Amino acid sequence: xxxxxxxxxxxxxxxxxxxxxxxxxxxxxxxxxxxxxxxxxxxxxxxxxxxxxxxxxxxxxxxxxxxxxxxxxxxxxxxxxxxxxxxxxxxxxxxxxxxxxxxxxxxxxxxxxxxxxxxxxxxxxxxxxxxxxxxxxxxxxxxxxxxxxxxxxxxxxxxxxxxxxxxxxxxxxxxxxxxxxxxxxxxxxxxxxxxxxxxxxxxxxxxxxxxxxxxxxxxxxxxxxxx
Amino acid sequence: xxxxxxxxxxxxxxxxxxxxxxxxxxxxxxxxxxxxxxxxxxxxxxxxxxxxxxxxxxxxxxxxxxxxxxxxxxxxxxxxxxxxxxxxxxxxxxxxxxxxxxxxxxxxxxxxxxxxxxxxxxxxxxxxxxxxxxxxxxxxxxxxxxxxxxxxxxxxxxxxxxxxxxxxxxxxxxxxxxxxxxxxxxxxxxxxxxxxxxxxxxxxxxxxxxxxxxxxxxxxxxxxxxxxxxxxxxxxxxxxxxxxxxxxxxxxxxxxxxxxxxxxxxxxxxxxxxxxxxxxxxxxxxxxxxxxxxxxxxxxxxxxxxxxxxxxxxxxxxxxxxxxxxxxxxxxxxxxxxxxxxxxxxxxxxxxxxxxxxxxxxxxxxxxxxxxxxxxxxxxxxxxxxxxxxxxxxxxxxxxxxxxxxxxxxxxxxxxxxxxxxxxxxxxxxxxxxxxxxxxxxxxxxxxxxxxxxxxxxxxxxxxxxxxxxxxxxxxxxxxxxxxxxxxxxxxxxxxxxxxxxxxxxxxxxxxxxxxxxxxxxxxxxxxxxxxxxxxxxxxxxxxxxxxxxxxxxxxxxxxxxxxxxxxxxxxxxxxxxxxxxxxxxxxxxxxxxxxxxxxxxxxxxxxxxxxxxxxxxxxxxxxxxxxxxxxxxxxxxxxxxxxxxxxxxxxxxxxxxxxxxxxxxxxxxxxxxxxxxxxxxxxxxxxxxxxxxxxxxxxxxxxxx
Numbered sequence: 001x002x003x004x005x006x007x008x009x010x011x012x013x014x015x016x017x018x019x020x021x022x023x024x025x026x027x028x029x030x031x032x033x034x035x036x037x038x039x040x041x042x043x044x045x046x047x048x049x050x051x052x053x054x055x056x057x058x059x060x061x062x063x064x065x066x067x068x069x070x071x072x073x074x075x076x077x078x079x080x081x082x083x084x085x086x087x088x089x090x091x092x093x094x095x096x097x098x099x100x101x102x103x104x105x106x107x108x109x110x111x112x113x114x115x116x117x118x119x120x121x122x123x124x125x126x127x128x129x130x131x132x133x134x135x136x137x138x139x140x141x142x143x144x145x146x147x148x149x150x151x152x153x154x155x156x157x158x159x160x161x162x163x164x165x166x167x168x169x170x171x172x173x174x175x176x177x178x179x180x181x182x183x184x185x186x187x188x189x190x191x192x193x194x195x196x197x198x199x200x201x202x203x204x205x206x207x208x209x210x211x212x213x214x215x216x217x218x219x220x221x222x223x224x225x226x227x
Numbered sequence: 228x229x230x231x232x233x234x235x236x237x238x239x240x241x242x243x244x245x246x247x248x249x250x251x252x253x254x255x256x257x258x259x260x261x262x263x264x265x266x267x268x269x270x271x272x273x274x275x276x277x278x279x280x281x282x283x284x285x286x287x288x289x290x291x292x293x294x295x296x297x298x299x300x301x302x303x304x305x306x307x308x309x310x311x312x313x314x315x316x317x318x319x320x321x322x323x324x325x326x327x328x329x330x331x332x333x334x335x336x337x338x339x340x341x342x343x344x345x346x347x348x349x350x351x352x353x354x355x356x357x358x359x360x361x362x363x364x365x366x367x368x369x370x371x372x373x374x375x376x377x378x379x380x381x382x383x384x385x386x387x388x389x390x391x392x393x394x395x396x397x398x399x400x401x402x403x404x405x406x407x408x409x410x411x412x413x414x415x416x417x418x419x420x421x422x423x424x425x426x427x428x429x430x431x432x433x434x435x436x437x438x439x440x441x442x443x444x445x446x447x448x449x450x451x452x453x454x455x456x457x458x459x460x461x462x463x464x465x466x467x468x469x470x471x472x473x474x475x476x477x478x479x480x481x482x483x484x485x486x487x488x489x490x491x492x493x494x495x496x497x498x499x500x501x502x503x504x505x506x507x508x509x510x511x512x513x514x515x516x517x518x519x520x521x522x523x524x525x526x527x528x529x530x531x532x533x534x535x536x537x538x539x540x541x542x543x544x545x546x547x548x549x550x551x552x553x554x555x556x557x558x559x560x561x562x563x564x565x566x567x568x569x570x571x572x573x574x575x576x577x578x579x580x581x582x583x584x585x586x587x588x589x590x591x592x593x594x595x596x597x598x599x600x601x602x603x604x605x606x607x608x609x610x611x612x613x614x615x616x617x618x619x620x621x622x623x624x625x626x627x628x629x630x631x632x633x634x635x636x637x638x639x640x641x642x643x644x645x646x647x648x649x650x651x652x653x654x655x656x657x658x659x660x661x662x663x664x665x666x667x668x669x670x671x672x673x674x675x676x677x678x679x680x681x682x683x684x685x686x687x688x689x690x691x692x693x694x695x696x697x698x699x700x701x702x703x704x705x706x707x708x709x710x711x712x713x714x715x716x717x718x719x720x721x722x723x724x725x726x727x728x729x730x731x732x733x734x735x736x737x738x739x740x741x742x743x744x745x746x747x748x749x750x751x752x753x754x755x756x757x758x759x760x761x762x763x764x765x766x767x768x769x770x771x772x773x774x775x776x777x778x779x780x781x782x783x784x785x786x787x788x789x790x791x792x793x794x795x796x797x798x799x800x801x802x803x804x805x806x807x808x809x810x811x812x813x814x815x816x817x818x819x820x821x822x823x824x825x826x827x828x829x830x831x832x833x834x835x836x837x838x839x840x841x842x843x844x845x846x847x848x849x850x851x852x853x854x855x856x857x858x859x860x861x862x863x864x865x866x867x868x869x870x871x872x873x874x875x876x877x878x879x880x881x882x883x884x885x886x887x888x889x890x891x892x893x894x895x896x897x898x899x900x901x902x903x904x905x906x907x908x909x910x911x912x913x914x915x916x917x918x919x920x921x922x923x924x925x926x927x928x929x930x931x932x933x
Contacts, residue, residue, distance in 0.1 A: 089513025102509025116510035119503035126624035
């Protein structure tokens, strides 16, 4: 398989070179087509990374900074990506956070409601029952995720989630020690099981969490420097 | 009512899902013929709906390149281009052959019943590979399946017996030979005639990637083994292994007829899939609800100065999102925005972004947003949404459909409306300089000729709706000019002189036109194009289209005066000229099918009609076929009897994930002749208008909040 991937890389590099040889304000169909078809046929490279690399990337010590603005750090292991996000929108309790390169995550009370710009986005999540259960640290909740399929149709996936408090203690969040309780949400559907974990401070705010986005992207890990 | 019944019947066939659970079966391999099959013999299985399979196979001097499309869950069609050495004996010329197949699975597999299919291989034209079969396939375990069938023609050439259908009629006992007329027509007189034979085999899925196959073939290879001497047919058994190299990529290796080896490589892709289902476009500007945003609650002075500042503020948001603000008309309670979408394949997604931008800049008193997408200077539809709905549903679990149910999609407001904040086009010039590849396939002397060169294309918007555009090509390398097949056409040579254009057109002014687009009235769209319209013709083309936004039916008319261009593809003209034109009807059928009928006069002065049927996918893919019959006789038309071909439209965005409005469009004709040829004028109206109307907006509405 390694050799095959190497061949694919060479073909794509060659086609990309052809595509880059063009210039102008418009996208010429022919060369972009070749690159595109090659990607479709050979699979897309560069979208997967090693999970270990993420942990190795240094994160600035936010506790030492004077933070006037809410700031969140997101890591997506499957994309080998780490980024800082700031608040760009608030609507009915939903807070939209965005990176400088146009990826956004929307949360309500620390529970992920949607993503944008990731290629296999969580388009919406019905978390009306999840939010109060996570806040109280126990309960059962119904959760509905919606994803776009290849034909631009929204496909709902329904989960039944068990929420329980699984621990408490002081954890390190971006260099700051935070006293939190750990709430675990286990969601099942006929085809899929996933687990979300929330670390909630005494102030009722979620300071750290690990949540499922979708099958293609896996989990996102979020930590807050300031709310 | 009759139409409705027929449509219902079609829908019924399509909606029938296979009863056999997928977990109890395993996916079909593609065989040497590039159709779902064992090795040389077919099975009753179908590929997944809409799958597109590209297969190249080779053994003993025979190369077969096949494209198979699963047209419907039960119906597949294949187009094959084969190259066979020494076809009529050692040392004789190579034979190039095009063939079409159809297969229909009429019984689904169930616990005790096999799947059963009927197939017609190479059923049009010369029929080198022609054969019919009825085949049954049954899984006995989730990893083991058997297939067996009875075949005629090629599939009835080894171990054959007299045709059982001879009981019905003696006519079934003999299979006619030769080709009807000029070829290219259905050879139905041969179907299920002549000797029959049985075939069969077993497939074992050894691992999730490796499948091993053994078959008994009823093909004697009378021509290839017997006459051409390409290999020795020493036994009727074939053995093969297929391996999945990567998802959508299969490699096959075979031991064939007791004497030779073969190999195949297959790629599959499905128009229903996208590399990145939600695309890689950056996140949208979030909704700014009035309740929590004091900035937008500021009172609004409707003076021109404030409108101007709103327009400037909007322009910044629009540019960031790849949109162009054409005009903004704002009253106390209503904002009308005319805009151009330069970035997104989905118009609904662009409309969703405009709605969100408006919540950020419109004064609090404005409650109604009317969003009007424009292309080529024409306002194409109108989407009216309530601002409070946009605020309420941004994060609602089913927000896209809730908003759809409250939105109104209709005819665009007349362009004459007062717009006090009209935006000049910030980028009137668009252009590119890029490599191009021009190909000439299926030339019997050399099946794949091509030119590689540089192409400069530019388009300048003089005033809204008036475009000056052109394209110049300079060849760098290639062999298109080496074609020496002098046209033998008895018709005016409107297309078959293509090789003279290839030989003399370097550099070539492919097209150079002035085009005007306009809205003559409600539901009406107009176009006039003048200049060098295409490589072989220049002149004037005028078109009118009637298409209500909420209608699945459209009617168009086009009239052209065209004069044949000089072979050097520069400024001169030859003597031949013609008035051509069509009346066209367009109908959206259920399940994404689209039919188009054109009736009128073609370039060679012939009168007739074209039927085009396309399967359209909600992400913009379109795959179809067309056929044209005119008053030119099959004999006068020449090889192929009448004009026909396949159509492909592939939105770039579905492949790369990057936002783009670019579509790749290709037409594949088995042969180019002069009858039934249409002028190739750029920017015909239906293709522009359709994407902005209700059915496509609805199909893509799931991307409104993307």
